[in-house]
Amino acid sequence: xxxxxDVARHAGVSPSTVxxxxxxxxxxxxxxxxxxxxxxxELGYRPHAGAxxxxxxxxxxxxxxxxxxxxxxxxxxxxxxxxxxxxxRRHDHDVLLLTQEEGEEGLRRVADTALVDALxxxxxxxxxxxxxxxRALDRPSVLIGxxxxxxGLTCIDLDFKAAGELCVERLAxxxxxxxxxxxxxxxxxxxxxxxxxxxxxxxxxxxxRNGLSSxxxxxxxxxxxxxxxxxxxxxxxxxxxxxxxxxEPVLEPLIDAFEQLGLRVPGDLSVTAICPxxxxxxxxxxxxxxxxxxxxxxxxxxxxxxRKLDGADVPGATLLAPxxxxxxxxxxxxxx
Amino acid sequence: xxxxxDVARHAGVSPSTVxxxxxxxxxxxxxxxxxxxxxxxELGYRPHAGAxxxxxxxxxxxxxxxxxxxxxxxxxxxxxxxxxxxxxRRHDHDVLLLTQEEGEEGLRRVADTALVDALxxxxxxxxxxxxxxxRALDRPSVLIGxxxxxxGLTCIDLDFKAAGELCVERLAxxxxxxxxxxxxxxxxxxxxxxxxxxxxxxxxxxxxRNGLSSxxxxxxxxxxxxxxxxxxxxxxxxxxxxxxxxxEPVLEPLIDAFEQLGLRVPGDLSVTAICPxxxxxxxxxxxxxxxxxxxxxxxxxxxxxxRKLDGADVPGATLLAPxxxxxxxxxxxxxx
DNA sequence: ATGAAAGCGCTAACAA
DNA sequence: TTGTTAGCGCTTTCAT
Numbered sequence: 001x002x003x004x005x006d007v008a009r010h011a012g013v014s015p016s017t018v019x020x021x022x023x024x025x026x027x028x029x030x031x032x033x034x035x036x037x038x039x040x041x042e043l044g045y046r047p048h049a050g051a052x053x054x055x056x057x058x059x060x061x062x063x064x065x066x067x068x069x070x071x072x073x074x075x076x077x078x079x080x081x082x083x084x085x086x087x088x089r090r091h092d093h094d095v096l097l098l099t100q101e102e103g104e105e106g107l108r109r110v111a112d113t114a115l116v117d118a119l120x121x122x123x124x125x126x127x128x129x130x131x132x133x134x135r136a137l138d139r140p141s142v143l144i145g146x147x148x149x150x151x152g153l154t155c156i157d158l159d160f161k162a163a164g165e166l167c168v169e170r171l172a173x174x175x176x177x178x179x180x181x182x183x184x185x186x187x188x189x190x191x192x193x194x195x196x197x198x199x200x201x202x203x204x205x206x207x208x209r210n211g212l213s214s215x216x217x218x219x220x221x222x223x224x225x226x227x228x229x230x231x232x233x234x235x236x237x238x239x240x241x242x243x244x245x246x247x248e249p250v251l252e253p254l255i256d257a258f259e260q261l262g263l264r265v266p267g268d269l270s271v272t273a274i275c276p277x278x279x280x281x282x283x284x285x286x287x288x289x290x291x292x293x294x295x296x297x298x299x300x301x302x303x304x305x306x307r308k309l310d311g312a313d314v315p316g317a318t319l320l321a322p323x324x325x326x327x328x329x330x331x332x333x334x335x336x
Numbered sequence: 337x338x339x340x341x342d343v344a345r346h347a348g349v350s351p352s353t354v355x356x357x358x359x360x361x362x363x364x365x366x367x368x369x370x371x372x373x374x375x376x377x378e379l380g381y382r383p384h385a386g387a388x389x390x391x392x393x394x395x396x397x398x399x400x401x402x403x404x405x406x407x408x409x410x411x412x413x414x415x416x417x418x419x420x421x422x423x424x425r426r427h428d429h430d431v432l433l434l435t436q437e438e439g440e441e442g443l444r445r446v447a448d449t450a451l452v453d454a455l456x457x458x459x460x461x462x463x464x465x466x467x468x469x470x471r472a473l474d475r476p477s478v479l480i481g482x483x484x485x486x487x488g489l490t491c492i493d494l495d496f497k498a499a500g501e502l503c504v505e506r507l508a509x510x511x512x513x514x515x516x517x518x519x520x521x522x523x524x525x526x527x528x529x530x531x532x533x534x535x536x537x538x539x540x541x542x543x544x545r546n547g548l549s550s551x552x553x554x555x556x557x558x559x560x561x562x563x564x565x566x567x568x569x570x571x572x573x574x575x576x577x578x579x580x581x582x583x584e585p586v587l588e589p590l591i592d593a594f595e596q597l598g599l600r601v602p603g604d605l606s607v608t609a610i611c612p613x614x615x616x617x618x619x620x621x622x623x624x625x626x627x628x629x630x631x632x633x634x635x636x637x638x639x640x641x642x643r644k645l646d647g648a649d650v651p652g653a654t655l656l657a658p659x660x661x662x663x664x665x666x667x668x669x670x671x672x
Numbered sequence: 673a674t675g676a677a678a679g680c681g682c683t684a685a686c687a688a
Numbered sequence: 689t690t691g692t693t694a695g696c697g698c699t700t701t702c703a704t
Contacts, residue, residue: 003697014675019699029673046448050395051697053386054680061451064433068418075410082404085435094451097400097433099421112382115397115430282618339681350691355683362684365689387681390696 002043011039022047053114062088062305063116065098065107067123073276076294077122080144083298084120091306093117104133111137118305120144124155126194140308142301146195150316154308156301159319160195160274163290164202166322167244167272170288172210175333176242176270179207179214180233182226182254183246186218199246199274213239223253230257241333245273245287252283255329266331277325286327293320338379347375358383389450398424398641399452401434401443403459409612412630413458416480419634420456427642429453440469447473454641456480460491462530476644478637482531486652490644492637495655496531496610499626500538502658503580503608506624508546511669512578512606515543515550516569518562518590519582522554535582535610549575559589566593577669581609581623588619591665602667613661622663629656 008015013032020026021036028036039045053059064084066077085095096116098106100123107130110116117139121130124145134141135152143155164181171179181203183189184196200216207214215237219229229250233240243258245251251273255265263269265285273280273289280289297320304314344351349368356362357372364372375381389395400420402413421431432452434442436459443466446452453475457466460481470477471488479491500517507515517539520532536552543550551573555565565586569576579594581587587609591601599605601621609616609625616625633656640650 001697004699005697015698016676016700017674020674023699025700027673032673044448046445048390048697049449049451050386050389051680052699054384054390054682055697055699057680057699059386061432066418074414078410078414081433082402082435085433086437089438094446095433096397097417097421097431099418101422102425109382110430112380113385115385337681340683341681351681352683352692353690356690359683363689368689384681387696388683390698391681391683393683393696 001048002045004045004047007036007039007043007045010043011035057114059114059117060092061094061096061116062302063096063098063107063110063119065100065102065119065121068100069123072123073278075278076276076292080122080294080298083295084302087299087302091302093302093306104130107133107137111139118142118309120301120305140305142304142308144297144301146317148194152316154304154314154316154318156297156304156318157195157320158290158292158297159321160198161202161205162319163274163322164199164204164244164246165206166202166290166324167274168203168206168210168212168214168242170272170324170330171242171244171270172206172212174242174270174330177212177333178237178239179203179212179242179244180237180240181214181216181244181246182229182250183216183218185220185247189218196246203244212242213237219247219250221247221249223250226250226253227257230254230261234261234263241269243269243271245271245275248273248275248279251275251279251287255283255285255287266329268334270331270333271329272324273329274322280325280327285329288325288327288330290322290324293323296320337384338381340381340383343372343375343379343381346379347371393450395450395453396428397430397432397452398638399432399434399443399446399455401436401438401455401457404436405459408459409614411614412612412628416458416630416634419631420638423635423638427638429638429642440466443469443473447475454478454645456637456641476641478640478644480633480637482653484530488652490640490650490652490654492633492640492654493531493656494626494628494633495657496534497538497541498655499610499658500535500540500580500582501542502538502626502660503610504539504542504546504548504550504578506608506660506666507578507580507606508542508548510578510606510666513548513669514573514575515539515548515578515580516573516576517550517552517580517582518565518586519552519554521556521583524554532582539580548578549573555583555586557583557585559586562586562589563593566590566597570597570599577605579605579607581607581611584609584611584615587611587615587623591619591621591623602665604670606667606669607665608660609665610658616661616663621665624661624663624666626658626660629659632656 004015004018008018021028021033088095119141122144124143124147126148128147145157146155188196219225273287277291280287307314340351340354344354357364357369424431455477458480460479462484464483481493482491524532555561609623613627616623643650
């Protein structure tokens, strides 16, 4: 194995000069730098990661904790992971993959052994058991998602309020005047500041702003519940022509129910959803939707972490702008 | 930070004794071990990963290279990655995530900097550009998939021949007497020892063994080609009642074509496929299929790597037994 | 602009 | 069964 002293000897300089040439942490004369670079190439030198980590107390590795829960959309996770790796590489860092399963002990282990410099935690729950630990660790972290109490933590996620707004704006733009939100199961709204509530806020505010008649309907995640909601909507809001769905499992049965009740999508009813693109695309009627911008979330999470590692202050909350993808479930309102 | 000397002092022993107590590389008296363990707990000691790696020239980290190619089934990759992490942890190793995108330079980097001890490479192509590098690296690797020339490499994959056989056996067991294989595009068969050919071998051998009439049909990955094959099969093999499909993108259009031609699946025609479970499940008619056992492949790949790291010899080729999942596309042959 | 030298925290000979 | 000690290869003060 070729080491830094070999390079130093070959280039006729001291090891520290090679080190500084590599890190750029102090000025090196152009000529010396050239010689060093030539020696490095010629000898095929690669600094030993462990030695570096030991001497500099920086491993240049980030931990990424991925969820295993069923109900999480796997392609979203994968896309996210890839974007984290890509972004990390741009900053000369690598990514260590941890599974949720490892739990708090896993986080503590990679942090306390100095195996990683910082952590990215996906799928953060409202009352996540890992929060106290993340606050206590001596290395920075970024959470994907917002827990109920985010003080002292750095979080990033889709701007769900803006997403709710955007869905309504699009429906309004298509001429719809009566809209409904089919939301998450009731219990989701109960436990404090949830992203589900943010959707409701955005939905309601935008409906108001646009002078639309609107209503909000929490919905259990079952086909039967979807069917009931569809019937209720037709009964109570006969003029309804626009629906926003923020409840993945219910999306398909809901559309089916509407059609069985004699409403064509998008002929009689326009539907927009907040859900992964894979879900929206794969439905019988591909649904106009807003997805979590996973690649952007990953890249931004890494940027935040890098700034924290540089000792800079970063915002505690980062909200990403929603992007709506037009598909087959939306159309202009029929002439009355 | 608490270090090994702190633990040693606290326990009244030397640092090396603590080290040996931790690694088990030499016998420690029960009493001493107890004292050391107590000190470790009390002080909250965690060995520094970088220092360890430097002193022992083992990082206890494996690299996992995941594909980005479109056409690769993402859930399969993810499931595989999770099983690699889980298996690695059982052997006290962590997993560094690399993307295909990083290419050979990425492999060389993590190997030459001693960031990882060994590598797992997914989605190995028949003539993979990384093969020479993997052979030349000073650390062991395991490939998922078989390249055309696998000498000097350790590979693992589904036993595609056995998969071809198993499909036929199932159809034969259901009473089918005339079967066809709709295979990969023709060019796949041209370029040497491919997994596609292994399927053909198994299919043909099993058909023979069971006294079935059989035929093999390479097929382009397009709906039009699927349609043509369907028509051709009906024309040339009117008694056909069993089809094996080893061509993912063609699966759905092929079944559609059969039904448009008046054949019910599985009423008139039984279909089995070799494809990811996600694909098989999501079709209009869920298809009886054999999937790549990703979790098992991941776990086995790690085991192989561990044995190589221990200096043991391992087989160059590991073939995993296929497992067939019964779904809605197969039924006993109609009484004639 | 460069060099000398002291560690970083651990492992593994070598000794006893 | 345990201790002593010399590195592992690099970074970073402190000097010059």
